[in-house]
Amino acid sequence: MIDRQSPIPVYFQIEQYIENLIETEDLKVGDRIPSEKEFTEQFHVSRMTVRQAVMDLVVQGILVRLKGKGTFVSGQKKIEKPLTGLTGFTQEMVSRGLKPDSRLLGFNRLHPSEKIAAKLKLAEGQEIFEVKRTRIADGYPMAIETTFIPSVLVPELTAEKANQSLYDYIEKVGGFAIDHAEQTLEASIVTIEEAKFLEVPKGSPVLLIERLSFLKGGIPFEFTKSLYRADRYKFIVRLPNA
Known part of the structure; x- marks a missing residue:
């Protein structure tokens, strides 16, 4: 053959x-x-x-x-994720008829690194919340997401609240209007720990997205690093005729 x-x-x-x-x-x-x-x-x-x-x-x-x-x-089809438009994981899965869930891996209030502080334009001494979660759809792990948010914006944030839709919390509870985001996409390979959380063999390929999101007025409110399973996701860019 x-x-x-x-x-x-x-x-x-x-x-x-x-x-x-x-x-x-x-x-x-x-x-x-x-x-x-x-x-x-x-x-x-x-x-x-x-x-x-x-x-x-x-x-x-x-x-x-x-x-x-x-x-x-496999009975699983890859999820098509447009690289345009700003939606949270929860809203995105619901729109596709999938049941979203999260497994909280870590929740901390801490002083940020220089890189995170610079991205979020934080003054010296300001703290952030670090939220690390495995994002799940219909029972399958899809991504590992680590989010950094200035604590001054959502001072009442708790681990329980952070394990729900952060975008809903920021808009409905915080009273903020999310405006736009900037993001980068590149290929990467999981570590042994990441492979365990994503339930894939070590060394498996993943899609790494770093996103900096802004409120109206150009105020950065969130920096997120996400590792998407390459066997569950494909990203789409629609190009208009020039």
Whole structure:
């Protein structure tokens, strides 16, 4: 089944073979795919070649690896996240018909680093709240989000309140109007600790977004660092005709 004379790489031919099994429903959602050993014997290729094919499909969200159990056909589609518009995680998941949830990993009131203080334009001695959460949709971990907010803006913030929608809290309780944000996007790889929270193998790819958000009047109120699972998210940019 492998054409070694083809200019198409062998690992990609194996990817196409697995995808065809799924399209023809020879493999259905929830089915375990053959092991790396079985594929190496079937195609007479190295395990490294098979692993590359499988991991590419895992990153695309077509397959999912469960530690100690094997690799299965995933029923999860990647969430398309536009890089335009400013919405919080909770609102975004609700708009897609998914149930949002959060697991609080840390809540602290502290003095910021120089980098954070400069981004939030804080005076010397001002404190921030640091909120670290795993963001969850329909029971699946989607991202790790670490948010820094000037404590002077929301002095009554608590761990319980921080584990809900921060944007709702800032607008409804704080009485502020959120205006716009600036953000950057780059590729990264999870640490061992991050892999545990996201339930992915160590060294898995993630999408790193850093966002600085502003209230009306140009006042920075939030700096957030988010690590999105690359197998669950894809980002979309719509380009208008110039």
